[in-house]
Amino acid sequence: xxxxxxxxxxxxxxxxxxxxxxxxxxxxxxxxxxxxxxxxxxxxxxxxxxxxxxxxxxxxxxxxxxxxxxxxxxxxxxxxxxxxxxxxxxxxxxxxxxxxxxxxxxxxxxxxxxxxxxxxxxxxxxxxxxxxxxxxxxxxxxxxxxxxxxxxxxxxxxxxxxxxxxxxxxxxxxxxxxxxxxxxxxxxxxxxxxxxxxxxxxxxxxxxxxxxxxxxxxxxxxxxxxxxxxxxxxxxxxxxxxxxxxxxxxxxxxxxxxxxxxxxxxxxxxxxxxxxxxxxxxxxxxxxxxxxxxx
Amino acid sequence: xxxxxxxxxxxxxxxxxxxxxxxxxxxxxxxxxxxxxxxxxxxxxxxxxxxxxxxxxxxxxxxxxxxxxxxxxxxxxxxxxxxxxxxxxxxxxxxxxxxxxxxxxxxxxxxxxxxxxxxxxxxxxxxxxxxxxxxxxxxxxxxxxxxxxxxxxxxxxxxxxxxxxxxxxxxxxxxxxxxxxxxxxxxxxxxxxxxxxxxxxxxxxxxxxxxxxxxxxxxxxxxxxxxxxxxxxxxxxxxxxxxxxxxxxxxxxxxxxxxxxxxxxxxxxxxxxxxx
Numbered sequence: 001x002x003x004x005x006x007x008x009x010x011x012x013x014x015x016x017x018x019x020x021x022x023x024x025x026x027x028x029x030x031x032x033x034x035x036x037x038x039x040x041x042x043x044x045x046x047x048x049x050x051x052x053x054x055x056x057x058x059x060x061x062x063x064x065x066x067x068x069x070x071x072x073x074x075x076x077x078x079x080x081x082x083x084x085x086x087x088x089x090x091x092x093x094x095x096x097x098x099x100x101x102x103x104x105x106x107x108x109x110x111x112x113x114x115x116x117x118x119x120x121x122x123x124x125x126x127x128x129x130x131x132x133x134x135x136x137x138x139x140x141x142x143x144x145x146x147x148x149x150x151x152x153x154x155x156x157x158x159x160x161x162x163x164x165x166x167x168x169x170x171x172x173x174x175x176x177x178x179x180x181x182x183x184x185x186x187x188x189x190x191x192x193x194x195x196x197x198x199x200x201x202x203x204x205x206x207x208x209x210x211x212x213x214x215x216x217x218x219x220x221x222x223x224x225x226x227x228x229x230x231x232x233x234x235x236x237x238x239x240x241x242x243x244x245x246x247x248x249x250x251x252x253x254x255x256x257x258x259x260x261x262x263x264x265x266x267x268x269x270x271x272x273x274x275x276x277x278x279x280x281x282x283x284x285x286x287x288x289x290x291x292x293x294x295x
Numbered sequence: 296x297x298x299x300x301x302x303x304x305x306x307x308x309x310x311x312x313x314x315x316x317x318x319x320x321x322x323x324x325x326x327x328x329x330x331x332x333x334x335x336x337x338x339x340x341x342x343x344x345x346x347x348x349x350x351x352x353x354x355x356x357x358x359x360x361x362x363x364x365x366x367x368x369x370x371x372x373x374x375x376x377x378x379x380x381x382x383x384x385x386x387x388x389x390x391x392x393x394x395x396x397x398x399x400x401x402x403x404x405x406x407x408x409x410x411x412x413x414x415x416x417x418x419x420x421x422x423x424x425x426x427x428x429x430x431x432x433x434x435x436x437x438x439x440x441x442x443x444x445x446x447x448x449x450x451x452x453x454x455x456x457x458x459x460x461x462x463x464x465x466x467x468x469x470x471x472x473x474x475x476x477x478x479x480x481x482x483x484x485x486x487x488x489x490x491x492x493x494x495x496x497x498x499x500x501x502x503x504x505x506x507x508x509x510x511x512x513x514x515x516x517x518x519x520x521x522x523x524x525x526x527x528x529x530x531x532x533x534x535x536x537x538x539x540x541x542x543x544x545x546x547x548x549x550x551x552x553x554x555x556x557x558x559x560x561x562x563x564x565x566x567x568x569x570x571x
Binding site (some may be wrong): 004005007008009010011012014016017018019021022023027028033055059089092093095097103104105106107108109110112113114115116117118120121122123124125126130132135139164168171172175186195218223224226227230231245248249253254258261263264265266268270272273276 | 301303305307308309310313314317318319320321322327335336338339341356362378382383385386388389393394395396397398401404405408410411412413414415416417418419420422423439441442443444449452461463474499502503505506510520521524525528535538539542543544545546549550553557560561564
């Protein structure tokens with residue numbers, strides 16, 4: 001096929017141009033900005049070297065460590081919850097039960113609800129005095145909670161609201177589960193193994209690539225949570241839900257400290273890269289690829 | 296595999312319980328949106344509005360100019376959708392069906408961009424659009440869609456194009472077809488369903504976007520539904536009846552679009568996960 005290179009570049013040029021204009025360019029610019037004290041309302045901008053980064057790590061900016069702690073706590077709580085619950089729900093959906101498509105629709109539907117609307121619904125459900133959840137708990141004579149309004153429970157509450165939207169992860173698990181060849185299970189049955197053997201020796205090993213994919217996506221997504229922080233809590237109470245990207249946004253667009261905020265952005269990027277790398281590194285020991293192919 | 300009757304019953308029960316948990320927020324949304332304040336606050340909670348206050352919707356949607364917000368959102372959604380579908384499918388064709396040196400490397404570089412947190416590009420992009428005089432306009436929200444429509448969509452389409460047999464192209468080549476003809480006459484007609492997937496994802500992604508409009512739009516008259524709803528909440532924080540009616544009105548179009556295109560959605564997500 002002649003002129004492959006010319007046509008190849010011609011067809012892909014919008015995408016390549018878009019990458020340069022909206023990803024690579026801003027990325028380089030962001031790194032450059034992070035080395036300056038750029039502030040929209042200041043007359044002069046000067047090159048300050050690594051001062052912004054030094055300020056971050058010196059402990060001078062307590063909110064940086066606060067937001068980092070909040071975000072790590074959120075990731076540590078949310079990622080395992082998303083993976084375990086999605087997997088269990090997918091296992092249930094994978095049974096050959098009547099109305100499977102109906103259940104699947106119900107589970108997936110919340111994940112298409114706009115974040116703002118979802119936040120409104122959950123604020124109302126979790127309202128300490130009049131919300132449904134506390135009413136139900138009172139009715140069951142169980143202890144109630146202040147949910148989003150108390151320092152100890154705010155992060156678990158935000159995790160809870162995001163679990164409503166795990167539908168996409170469930171569907172990906174379901175696709176992984178349906179790819180497992182039936183004869184594998186029959187082999188276990190011949191050997192007299194029950195559901196536990198099947199789960200332990202076939203289902204889980206066979207879906208490890210899907211677990212891997214979903215874990216990476218959940219980590220990347222959880223580190224960047226913003227809408228919930230902005231709409232549900234505005235970082236409160238007492239900065240206990242000061243999510244990293246919310247703090248970054250506030251620094252850049254409310255305090256207009258865009259140089260400093262760019263440094264915050266790069267620290268986040270490195271953190272996400274680091275965790276993704278860790279998951280990739282460990283994946284060799286726990287992700288099973290049929291036919292021995294690697295990711 | 297054939298689970299035992301007991302296991303099946305237990306699983307069925309669990310499935311019904313979990314589904315109930317997923318549905319309750321919707322029911323709570325709907326019932327609150329149709330009640331007056333006094334009934335909303337009754338303890339223990341009531342589930343059936345008495346009487347049905349359909350009026351809440353009119354009140355909620357006229358308190359703020361939701362009609363304008365709806366039109367604004369629609370304009371942005373259509374702008375993004377057209378750009379995304381057109382340019383992502385062209386780019387995906389270049390990555391899947393035209394052999395050229397460096398193709399895989401370029402694709403890998405573009406894919407690596409997905410790892411980059413939006414927070415990194417957010418500030419310089421904002422400053423760039425502002426310098427061009429496009430702050431508080433729709434350009435920053437729409438124009439990027441015309442440059443490839445997002446690498447995720449290109450990835451999705453490429454996955455699909457790779458599954459179309461090569462013989463088609465080669466036969467067309469022998470007949471003297473150009474790449475443009477192959478794209479337009481062979482690949483596009485075969486990929487209707489996956490293009491619908493991309494259109495649906497792009498619709499929802501834009502409809503639901505909060506951070507983009509938050510950063511780039513300042514004037515109320517340009518606000519999207521997401522921003523409008525957030526503004527509503529700031530102003531009428533304890534008016535749960537109106538707040539829920541407004542929320543329901545924002546959710547409804549998404550649900551309708553999803554139910555219509557359901558089959559395509561599930562296909563699309565599966566396409567992402569399987570070969571990723």
